Every structure is written in structure tokens, then in C-alpha cells.
Amino acid sequence: MMRLVLTRRDDAPAWMVLVSPLVAVALTLLSGAVMFALLGLDPLKALGVYFISPISDGWALQELAVKATPLILISVGLSLCYLSNNWNIGAEGQFVMGAIFGGWVAIATHGAANDPWVFPAMMLAGMLGGAALGMIPAILKTRLAVNEILTSLMLVYVAELLLDWLVRGPWRDPKGFNFPQSVMFDKDAQVMRLMADGRINLGTPIAIIVVVIAAIMMARTLKGFEIRLVGAAPRAACFAGFDEKRLTWTVFAISGALAGLAGIIEVSGTMGHLQPSVSPGYGFTAIIVAFLGRLNPIGCLIAAVVLAITFIGGENAQISLRLPLDVTRVFQGMLLFYVLACDAVLNYRFERVRTGGAAA
Amino acid sequence: MTMFEAILLTIITASTPLLIGAIGQLVCERSGVLNLGMEGMMIMGAACGFAAAILSGNSYVGVLAAILAGMAMSLIFAVLTLGLAANQVASGLALSIFGLGLSGVIGAPFVGAKRDQMAKLYLPGLTDIPVIGKALFGQDPFVYASFALVIGVWWFLARSKPGLVLRACGENHASAHALGYPVLKIRLLAILFGGGCAGLAGAYLSLVYTPFWSPGMTAGRGWIALAIVVFASWRPWRVLAGAYLFGGITILQLHAQGAGVKVPSQFMAALPYLVTILALVIIMRRRGGQKTAPASLGTPFVPDR
Incomplete structure (x- = not known):
């Protein structure tokens, strides 16, 4: 009988590190x-709608940049968290909170004389x-050893409900004809648009600077x-x-701020007002981006483009193939499965071992 | 039916899925595996259970399909974390995202379909006892199954030898391996048990609780079940208490809204999530930083030869 055995190794060749995400x-x-x-579709045609149509023309490429921007910002912050063993999975909530805080500045100054300081103030408020919101799980983790995975996730629901209440209430x-949205x-x-046609805005260069x-x-x-x-060898650190505790605060604050920045850029750049739902799940998708990008900022930039394609492809497929938007999530989940599986090839050497004979 | 009876009944209905999900996850975590894919496995159970029940016209076929769907999902997780020693946190998150998506695809043709709630059991004599009769002896089979699971899991972990071995894997996988126990095989079974329970909990939501399918209907219950395991310090009886506490809060929130309490509905809806955080804070304060989690929880195990 043959059996597959894993042996740890630390010498994965450089080309494998680059090839494995591909x-x-x-x-x-x-x-x-x-x-x-x-699902009864022509696979090639469907894949074309998903992965080729989003990069087929200039307008689509601008849209791609708009979708990739929040993913880049959030995933860069999450990478810092994950590298240092802090499992912030509540970026979706931090994104929403950024939209709320930044949106508040925009709503409070609404109708006042135009002021060049409004925009930077909004960005700053969004980051704050x-x-x-990101600091809550960090403080609970360092003070009371409360699991940050659960607290950061629970706060996503809280932030979403808070936004829902704000735009339906105060x-x-x-x-607005009773529509649940702000002025x-x-x-x-609003975030400055970079082109006369298309929606690419100042957020994209900001993300690249980050x-x-x-x-x-x-x-x-x-x-x-x-x-x-701290992530690789906490005792040595x-x-x-x-x-370690101060580092936990730092990475949660940075990743929260970047997610918040993404939130206010998204709201003021593409929507122009607050509404009950401001994200198609950027905060969760960014987790996949971070892993696909090997927890490396440049890697995140590239991975964000890949995942942004699935978002736009999903929207296109909904229209042209009548597929539910959930297919996008299936793709994203599968991608993370494969990324993790390919990582095993990097971290372990697989050997076939003869078993059974020795036991006899 | 009196008001008291009605509240008692709804609390049981709200608590049962949490209890079933959490008790499965408890076994999984006691073997040293943290599966954050609960939400994904639960909602796959809800979607597949409802779809199978509609197609076959039989609720029990639905229940079986839900359990199998949960187990199939957990098998993906097992291949990644046991077979390839992948990061458990990331693998679990992937499973949650994947399950939320796939359940939407599978459930899409069944949105809007309706089924009767699964029949409750009627035990002559017992069910007729006033006040507590309906609550204790007039429940659907899931409720009894959930209590049987708690008793069974408690007995298995505390009193049986395989349970002891499973706990040994969770506390120190290297020692368990050195003693000759097949750590990976035991963990595989624990993961599958957790997946089956998550699927069953999902079936309860779509076949009894609502009873219909809507995308994203688990609404974080998988995550709350995970929190309940922590809250319960990985002990079966405390999982029972925790599940009913959270179920009670959910119902309190609904009744408060019904009674016209002048608080925005969104604040009431946020209550279960806030209470989860608060409960974790309180339990950790009481423990004073003492670790009660299985010592090997979340660390991958690669046997040497």
C-alpha cells in the first residue's frame, strides 16, 4: 500500500511562490x-462573460479600477493583521463605519459654502x-483575551444595522420621496473623477500610494x-x-482605518449618498485578496484586480446569463480553497511512502 | 395557549438550531480543530434540506440531505486542513464564503416555494399537561434530537474511551500520536460530525423555523453558535445553557418589538450580536485570562513517520 506523507520544508523555490497563485x-x-x-450553460461562453468581458474595453477597465480600489485598500490592512496573527475578519463592518463617519461630515456640511477642506475631513473621518470599530476587538483581545475573530465579525452586523437605521431615520x-437614502x-x-467618461476616481491613485x-x-x-x-515567532519577538499587545492595537487600527477609507471613497466616489447597503461584500472578499496576494502589498494590488474581475463578471452574468449573483461568491470561495491548497505544496514536500509491509 | 406558553415555545424554536450547531462544533473543537465554516455549512444544510424536501415531498428526506450537505462541506475543510495542513482560520472562512454562495445558487429555484412546517409530535397525556405540556412534550423531532445530542456528546466525551482519545488529540496531538492514536482520522470524524450537526441545524431553519428558503437566512447564527462554544468553555451542558440564553434574547427582542417598545427595530435586531460580544467579555473576565480552550485548538498536525 502507498500513502502520501507531508514533510515540512522551508526552502520552497522562488518560482513556486510566484506560480502557485496562478x-x-x-x-x-x-x-x-x-x-x-x-448548470446547463456553455462553459466557455459563461467563463467569457465572467472573466473576459470585464477587461474588454476602456470603460470596463475603469469600472475594474473602481471595484479593485476598495479591495486593495482593505486587503493591504488585513495583510498586516494576518501576518502578525491578528484575525480581523470584520473589515466589512469597518468599511461601513468609515462610510458612516465620512458621510456624516458630508451631510453636516451639506448646502454650506464650498470648502476645499470638506473632502480631506471626510477621508479623515472615514478612517477614524x-x-x-477595529479597535474594539483589538482592545478586547489584549485586555481580556476575547477571541477577535468572533467580536470583529459580530460588529459587522452591528455596523450594518446602524447604517440602516441612520438612512431610514435621522x-x-x-x-427623497421617502427612499431610504441620505441627501x-x-x-x-464627492471624490474627484479622473476621466470625463467613466467612473474612475481619485480613490485609485490613493490606493496605489497606500x-x-x-x-x-x-x-x-x-x-x-x-x-x-510577531506572527512567525511570537516568543522570539x-x-x-x-x-505584542501594542502591535495588535496598531495593526487593527491601520486595517480599520484603511477599510474605513475604502468605505468613504466608495460612498462619495460611486454613490454620492448613503444608502442601506454600501458594499457588495468588499470586506469579506478582501480576505481572499489578502491570501491570494500572499499577504504582500504588491501581491494584494494584483490579487485585487483578479477579484474585481469576478465582481464585474458576476454582474454581467446576472444580466446576460440570468445567473444569481451568488455565483460570484462560489468563485471567490473556490479561489481561496485553491490558494490554501497550493500553499501546502510550498510548505510541505509530498512523499509516497510504502506502508503495511512494516506492520506485518 | 397562554402568553407564557407561547414565549416558551418560541424560545425553544429559536434556541434549537443554535444548540444543534454548537454541540457539533464543540466535538470538532475538542478534537483540536477550529472550523469557522459553520455559517457556510449551516446555510448549505438549510438550502439542500429545503430543496430535497420540496423535490421529494418528504421532510425526513430533506433532513437527511441537509446532514449530508453539511458533511460534504466539512469534508472539503478536512481535505484542506488535515490532508494539506492548511491554515484552519482561512480554510474556515473560505468555507463560509463558498457555502453562502453555493447555497444561493442551489436555492435560487426554490425562492418563494412554501412547505408546511414539520409536524410536531403529540404524545397523548403528556402533551396535554397544562402550561409545560406543549413546551416539553409537544415539540418537533429536532428539539428532542438536540437534547439527545447534548446527552450523547456529554456521555461520549466524559465517560467513553473514544471520547477520552478525542480529547487527548485536542489537548496535545503530538502525545496522542506518540501513544499510537490516529490523530488525523479522529479529527476527520470530529469534523464530519460537526458538519452533520451544522447541516441539521440549517435544516431546522428552513423546514421548521421559517419554513421557507431565502438566501442568507442563517443571518450569522453559525457565528453565534461558534461564540456559544467559547462561552460554554467547551463543555456540553454549558452549551445547552448558552444556546437557550441566546435563543431567549432573540425572542425577547422580537416580543419587545411586538409590544411596541419605543426603540428602533435595528437596535433590537443588533441585540443578539451585541449580547454575544458582551457574553464573551463577561465569561473571559470571570476566567481572569485562564485558558480553557483545548490546547491544540487551531494548530495543524503533520504526523512524522
């Missing part, structure tokens, strides 16, 4: 084709909102080293004098 994407496409065939547009933000309170800063921080600064060391 293999994961390829396997996802293959599984997707099987799924479409099972996201960070504030912040509802009095002239339209002033022109100064990637560059994060990449430099991780590769070149002591903080970056601390984050990696403790002996080195790094304060």
Missing part, C-alpha cells in the same frame, strides 16, 4: 467550467470611524520586521522587546 486561479477557472456545465433625505453629497464632498507606503514599510522598516516576527 495555479490556484487556473484551477478555479477549471472548476468554474465544470459548475457552469452542471473604521479604526474606532439622516433620510427629507426631499446627495455636495460636489466638493500600496507603495505599505510595501516600503514591510520591506524596509523596523515596524515591518516587527509585524512579521517578545525576547526582542517587541510589545
Whole structure:
């Protein structure tokens, strides 16, 4: 009898580190084709709608950038958390909280004289909102050892319900025909569009700047080293004098702030007002982006584009193939499965071992 | 039926899915595996259970399909975390996202379909006892199954030898392996049990609680079940108490809304989630930082030869 045995290794060749996410994407496409065939669709045509149509023309590419922007911002922050063993899975809530705080600035200054400070104030408020919500699980974790996975997730529901109440209650547009949405933000309170046609806005360059800063921080600064060391070898980090608790606060604050920033950019850049639902699940998808991007800022940038394609492909498929939007989530879940499975190939050597003979 | 009886009945209905889900997860975690895919397995159980019940016209076929769906989902998790030693947190999250999506695809043709709630058992004499009769002896089979599960799991973990071995795997997988116990095989069975229970809990939601299918209908119950296991310090009887506490809060919230309490409905709807956080805070304060989780929880195990 033969048996497969895993042996840990730390010497995965560099080419494998780069190729493994690509293999994961390829396997996802293959599984997707099987799924479409099972649903009675032409697999090639369906995959074309999902993965080719979102990158087929200039307008679509702009839309892709708009969708990738929040994913980049959130996943860069989450990578810092995951690298240091802090499991923040409540980015969706921090995104919503950023939209609420930033939106409040826009609503409070509505109708006042145009002021160039409104926009930066909104961005700052959005970051504060996201960070504030992110700090709750961090503080509960460091003070009372409460599991941050559960608390950060529970706060997602709380933030969503808070937004729902605000836009149906106190912040509802009095002239909005009773629709549950806030007033339209002033022109100064909206993220600047970069092109005359299409929706690409200032958020995308902001996200790229964040990637560059994060990449430099991780590769070149002591903080970056601390984050990696605490995750990889907490005891060694403790002996080195790094304060694990303070680091937990830092990474939760940063990732919360980035998710909040993504939230207010999304609201003021693409919607222009607050509404009951402001995210198609960016906060959860960003978790997949972070892993597909190997918890590396540049990797997150590339992975965000891949996942943004599935969002737009999903919308296109809903219209042209009448597929439910949930198919997008199936793709995203499968992608993470394959990413994790391919990681095993990097971390372990597979050997076939003869068994049975020795036992006799 | 009196008001008291009605409240008691609804509390039981709200608590049962949490109890079934949490008791399965407890066994899984006691073997040292943290499966955050609860939400995904539960909602797959709800979707597949409802679909199978509609197609076959038989609720019990639905229940069976739900259990199998939950187990199939947990098998994906087992392949990743046991077979490939993948990160358990990330694998569980992937399972949740995947399950929420796939259940939507499977359930799409059944949105709007209706079924009668599964019949409640009627035990002559016992069910007729005033006040407590209907609550104690007039429930659907799920409720009795949930109590049987608690008793069974308690007996298995505390009194049986296989239960002891399972706990050993959760506390120190290297020692259990050194003693010659098949750690991965035991964990596989524990994961499958957890998946089956999650599927069953999902079936309860779509076949009894609502009874219809709507996408995302678990609404975080899988996550609350996970919190209940922590809250219960990984002990079966405390899981029972925790599930009923959370079920009670859900119902309190509904009745308060019905009674016209002047609080926005969104605040009441947020209550179960806030109470979950609060309960975790209180339980951790009381423990004073003492660790009660199985020592090997969440760490992958790769046997050496």
C-alpha cells in the first residue's frame, strides 16, 4: 500500500511562490467550467462573460479600477493583521463605519459654502470611524483575551444595522420621496473623477500610494520586521522587546482605518449618498485578496484586480446569463480553497511512502 | 395557549438550531480543530434540506440531505486542513464564503416555494399537561434530537474511551500520536460530525423555523453558535445553557418589538450580536485570562513517520 506523507520544508523555490497563485486561479477557472456545465450553460461562453468581458474595453477597465480600489485598500490592512496573527475578519463592518463617519461630515456640511477642506475631513473621518470599530476587538483581545475573530465579525452586523437605521431615520433625505437614502453629497464632498467618461476616481491613485507606503514599510522598516516576527515567532519577538499587545492595537487600527477609507471613497466616489447597503461584500472578499496576494502589498494590488474581475463578471452574468449573483461568491470561495491548497505544496514536500509491509 | 406558553415555545424554536450547531462544533473543537465554516455549512444544510424536501415531498428526506450537505462541506475543510495542513482560520472562512454562495445558487429555484412546517409530535397525556405540556412534550423531532445530542456528546466525551482519545488529540496531538492514536482520522470524524450537526441545524431553519428558503437566512447564527462554544468553555451542558440564553434574547427582542417598545427595530435586531460580544467579555473576565480552550485548538498536525 502507498500513502502520501507531508514533510515540512522551508526552502520552497522562488518560482513556486510566484506560480502557485496562478495555479490556484487556473484551477478555479477549471472548476468554474465544470459548475457552469452542471448548470446547463456553455462553459466557455459563461467563463467569457465572467472573466473576459470585464477587461474588454476602456470603460470596463475603469469600472475594474473602481471595484479593485476598495479591495486593495482593505486587503493591504488585513495583510498586516494576518501576518502578525491578528484575525480581523470584520473589515466589512469597518468599511461601513468609515462610510458612516465620512458621510456624516458630508451631510453636516451639506448646502454650506464650498470648502476645499470638506473632502480631506471626510477621508479623515472615514478612517477614524473604521479604526474606532477595529479597535474594539483589538482592545478586547489584549485586555481580556476575547477571541477577535468572533467580536470583529459580530460588529459587522452591528455596523450594518446602524447604517440602516441612520438612512431610514435621522439622516433620510427629507426631499427623497421617502427612499431610504441620505441627501446627495455636495460636489466638493464627492471624490474627484479622473476621466470625463467613466467612473474612475481619485480613490485609485490613493490606493496605489497606500500600496507603495505599505510595501516600503514591510520591506524596509523596523515596524515591518516587527509585524512579521510577531506572527512567525511570537516568543522570539517578545525576547526582542517587541510589545505584542501594542502591535495588535496598531495593526487593527491601520486595517480599520484603511477599510474605513475604502468605505468613504466608495460612498462619495460611486454613490454620492448613503444608502442601506454600501458594499457588495468588499470586506469579506478582501480576505481572499489578502491570501491570494500572499499577504504582500504588491501581491494584494494584483490579487485585487483578479477579484474585481469576478465582481464585474458576476454582474454581467446576472444580466446576460440570468445567473444569481451568488455565483460570484462560489468563485471567490473556490479561489481561496485553491490558494490554501497550493500553499501546502510550498510548505510541505509530498512523499509516497510504502506502508503495511512494516506492520506485518 | 397562554402568553407564557407561547414565549416558551418560541424560545425553544429559536434556541434549537443554535444548540444543534454548537454541540457539533464543540466535538470538532475538542478534537483540536477550529472550523469557522459553520455559517457556510449551516446555510448549505438549510438550502439542500429545503430543496430535497420540496423535490421529494418528504421532510425526513430533506433532513437527511441537509446532514449530508453539511458533511460534504466539512469534508472539503478536512481535505484542506488535515490532508494539506492548511491554515484552519482561512480554510474556515473560505468555507463560509463558498457555502453562502453555493447555497444561493442551489436555492435560487426554490425562492418563494412554501412547505408546511414539520409536524410536531403529540404524545397523548403528556402533551396535554397544562402550561409545560406543549413546551416539553409537544415539540418537533429536532428539539428532542438536540437534547439527545447534548446527552450523547456529554456521555461520549466524559465517560467513553473514544471520547477520552478525542480529547487527548485536542489537548496535545503530538502525545496522542506518540501513544499510537490516529490523530488525523479522529479529527476527520470530529469534523464530519460537526458538519452533520451544522447541516441539521440549517435544516431546522428552513423546514421548521421559517419554513421557507431565502438566501442568507442563517443571518450569522453559525457565528453565534461558534461564540456559544467559547462561552460554554467547551463543555456540553454549558452549551445547552448558552444556546437557550441566546435563543431567549432573540425572542425577547422580537416580543419587545411586538409590544411596541419605543426603540428602533435595528437596535433590537443588533441585540443578539451585541449580547454575544458582551457574553464573551463577561465569561473571559470571570476566567481572569485562564485558558480553557483545548490546547491544540487551531494548530495543524503533520504526523512524522
